[in-house]
Amino acid sequence: MIELEKVTGDPARLRQVYGCFPSGVTAVCALDDGLPVGMAASSFTCVSLDPALVSVCVxxxxxxxxxxxxxxxxxxxxxxxxxxxxxxxxxAKDGDRFAGLEWTETPEGGLLMHGAVAWLDCSVYAEVPAGDHAVVLLAVHGMHAEPGAAPLVFHGSQFRQLVAV
Known part of the structure; x- marks a missing residue:
């Protein structure tokens, strides 16, 4: 029998439990007044094929x-x-997040990081408040993928690599 513990308000314990689910790591980036701005998000997920939607939590x-x-x-x-x-x-919370990184600008101002395994050109479709985060739905306008390339994985609060079995 599995005994469940109550959710107590200990964010470290809840983060540990959530960390048992592996996720990919994405960069969400654009140009703002000609300067690159962006962040990492491991809460990316596919939402819909028609219309084409993905989401990130912020x-x-x-x-x-x-x-x-x-x-x-x-x-x-x-x-x-x-x-x-x-x-x-x-x-990172401070410093130049783009120092030494290579990227390409889309015609509409999105930034795509070189070396990624897939790229999506998106716009904000909706933003839904969800506790201490917002769920951001993004409409997909363009895409490209390198399906043979291996993604970066975040699991157990660590970056990991996939291994084929």
Whole structure:
């Protein structure tokens, strides 16, 4: 028999439980007044095929999301297994998140990170308040993928690589 513990308000314990589910790591980026702005998000998921929608969850305390939310296009890059450093930079609270990183601008202003395994050109479709986060639905306008390339995975509060069995 599995005994469940009550959710107590200990965010560290809840984060540990959530961390048992592996996720990919994405970069959500765009140009804002000609300057690159972006963040890492491991809460990315596919939502709908028709219309084409994906989602990310963003902390309400994010200082980056307010700069991104009203821009016409956002580039979503599914980071590759060799991009741990880029993921760490894009998740940093301070410093130049784009120092030494290579990226390409879409015609509408989204930023796509070089070395990713998939890229989506998106716009904000809807934003739904959800506790201490917002669930952001993104409409997909363009895409490209390298299906043979391995993604970066976040599991147990660590970056990991997939291994074929």
């Amino acid at each position: 902390q309400n305390t994010s200082t980056t999301w307010p700069r991104l939310r009203d821009l016409p296009r956002l580039g979503i890059s599914v980071l590759g297994q060799d991009q741990r450093g880029a993921a760490g930079q894009l998740a």
